[in-house]
Amino acid sequence: MAKRPAAPADKSAQFDEDSGLFETLDERGFFAEPRQQASKKMKTEPPASPESDAAHYLGHRERLRAKYRDNGDSALADYELLELLLFRLIPRRDTKPIAKALIARFGTLGSVLGAPIALLQEVKGVGEAVALDLKLIASVSQRMLKSEIRNKQVLGSWSSVIDYCHAVMAHEAREQFRILFLDKRNVLIADEVQGLGTVDHTPVYPREVVRRALELSSTAIILVHNHPSGDPTPSRADIEMTKTIIDTAKPLGIAVHDHIIIGKDGHVSFKGLRLI
Structure with missing residues (x-):
């Protein structure tokens, strides 16, 4: 046997x-x-x-x-x-x-x-x-x-940018702060998550944002973060943080094209709201 x-x-x-x-x-x-x-x-x-x-x-x-x-x-x-x-x-x-x-x-x-x-x-x-x-x-x-956005002029492929950001961030259970780094032709150099936070807050350090842009020789950035609550309406803290990053980046020749907040069912553009 x-x-x-x-x-x-x-x-x-x-x-x-x-x-x-x-x-x-x-x-x-x-x-x-x-x-x-x-x-x-x-x-x-x-x-x-x-x-x-x-x-x-x-x-x-x-x-x-x-x-x-x-x-x-x-x-x-x-x-x-x-x-x-x-x-x-x-x-x-x-x-x-x-x-x-x-x-x-x-x-x-x-x-x-x-x-x-x-x-x-x-x-x-x-x-x-x-x-x-x-x-x-x-x-x-x-x-x-x-x-769809790699090696392309990001500002000319805006709907693809929104689709991508929504896919990777809309369903996250915690806030995530992401930066799209662009070159002088507005072509994507890098897409990096700079911070992970709680359900309603992510610590963001403007100097670190600018430092990373300089390391990548980036001349423009797009800020993106999500609201796990689902409502993409910017908070006062979101507005103040964006202004601080703009003020820190501008003297060094780095433009902030937009700040996008992603919710489960939509998004908000700071440029669209004339906050930038």
Whole structure:
């Protein structure tokens, strides 16, 4: 009789009598019945009918894929697009309830992808592997948006700048202060987060902002920060801090083109409000 291999440290691993190997299960495989249990059920239960749950969600998947293929994303609700993503991340379970639970918990598809990993895992059916995959998709989207403003004149690609800043900052749980550094042609040199704060405050040091601009030989900057509350209306502190940075940068030949505040559902431009 063949000797069974030593069990791995991972307690979630199960021994597969057919393959003779231990299989580690994350949430993608967790919902599939172990083969041994499935074999026992086949001996005691009648064959599944076409109306079984498995047949139902597999047929639903094919119909949803066909809907997307034939009509594009405009024909699908947010939760249906999320379902399409979850099909590959959780292949052995009806993902419609999970997609709906994620949208109900976070509000929008963008908020789901922007949510922290720990909060994603609070939704039933979402484990660490799926949460990481959702964040990977968010990162790919952000890189794609950033590529739209790289090596281009930023002031001539303003809508792309707003789209990028919204994607990377709108769903952050803490305030984040970001600076876009531009050269004399207003082409993006660097995009850096200068500070992380609390839910309603980020410490900003004007001298450090200017020092970094000089290091990068930047002649213009765009300030960006988010309001986790969702309301992008500038506070008095935001206005005073911006004025201090402008006054510090101007004598050194560094222009502040704008200060953008990002909220969950919109943004505010200091230049648009004539605060700059």
